[in-house]
Amino acid sequence: FFASYFEPKNAPNEVVFVIQSQKNKYHAEQAEKKRQELFHQAVSLKKSTVVCLHELTDYDGNWSILPALPHLSVLCGNRCSWFFFMEEVTMVKIQTLLRVLSRFDAEKEWFLGSPLYDDESSIIHHYAFSDDPSSFQYPDFGAGWALSKALLQRLAKQVNDNPPKSDFTIDLKHEIALYIWGQGSGPALSPVPEFCVKPHSTADMEKCATTITTHLPDCGDPVRTEDVFVAVKTCEKFHTERIPVVKQTWAQDAVYLEYYSDTADSSIPTVDLGVPNTDRGHCGKTFAILERFLSGAVSPSDWLLIVDDDTLISLPRLKKLLSCYDPREPVSLGERYGYGLIQNGYSYITGGGGMVFSRAAVGRLLSSGCRCYSDDAPDDMVLGMCMNTLGLPVTHSPLFHQVTPDPAWPVKPTLHLHENAAYPATLGNWLLLFTR
16 A cells, blocks of 8 residues: 555545556566556555455456456445556656546546547457447557446446347456446546557646556667567468469568468468368367477477568568567467456467467467367457466467558568557558458
8 A cells, every 4th residue: 555645635544556567577576567557646545445456366268357347346435435457667756646637526336538539340349339429439558447336336236137239258347338338328438638648758637636658668679580480370262362462561570480281382372281171260270270380390499470461561570579578488479359258267378469479388388188179169268268278378469460450550561560660569451441
């Protein structure tokens, strides 16, 4: 616990800071640094609590927030007024935050944040509010968001009896807002201008209670190009349509790369893994790639990147990101989704945005005996189930995306995706951009 230097009139009795942390060693260290940053703003240990979400319980699904709410409610009892959720990249000025929160009555239901909204209906939001997508606002997690005591306590009682209707957790910030709103029975997001999304170095940040740092961490020199082996999943019908674009763009930044198909094509060349192409999932092909990675048939790289033939990659950015992780640990990295997390489900890396595995992770997966229940099973979900069974965390990075790129982004088939470009490490479904 700790107190702020300055306590405004009507200040909250106690604020619970919830760091949306992860179990991976690098992210756990970042969360601890964030906790210490908060402590350093304090004079004594009386006013607030700091919780790292990955330490709250042993359940890995707490990242989806709703399973954690009953535990947070019990942990803090009646002494807490506010619960403030923040990411590793969120910078907080406690004095200003307390002044902001003092404007709201914590005995009433309040949901506070920096608002986002959709310009057009989206498949990842299940086309919610399709008539007027901008009418529904949801919080930018990077800027932080807050729940009053009254709201969190109600949600903590409600979540087990009335869980979300969908079993999938895809875009958490939108789904949390939708659940809280509850078809109008609960509060909508109240915009707070002091919850800022500007970089923490911006000149006019003094009014901000929160700001964000960059999502691309700096952990030193990038890993070597030879340390990343790239596996591209394709099939014969896309050999002439997609593979030439891959070769003309990001593939030129790779040293070790193979194309895996349902047929051997010497003009590319492709590797036929003996797994027929399927119209649904590609579990059989993906597990064959994992086995080939460890077989000695390819370079013994530290990292395996598995992508589809319609995934855009910035390999320089990816190498920079991977310098933060230890390949001797079983690391599974990408855009994290969840399935059945309210009912003790599992997390997985969605395949369309690219999946990264350390050599140690591949070894643990294969040695466990975990396999596909069919060749056309969803590979990403099966891998998630395997990781969950082994007790290995799935690590999320906001630099991976399974989305259609915005046409305004500076991406053309003839351009490389360099480190300082204005887009993330990976993007799925790029072909839609080029055919608009």
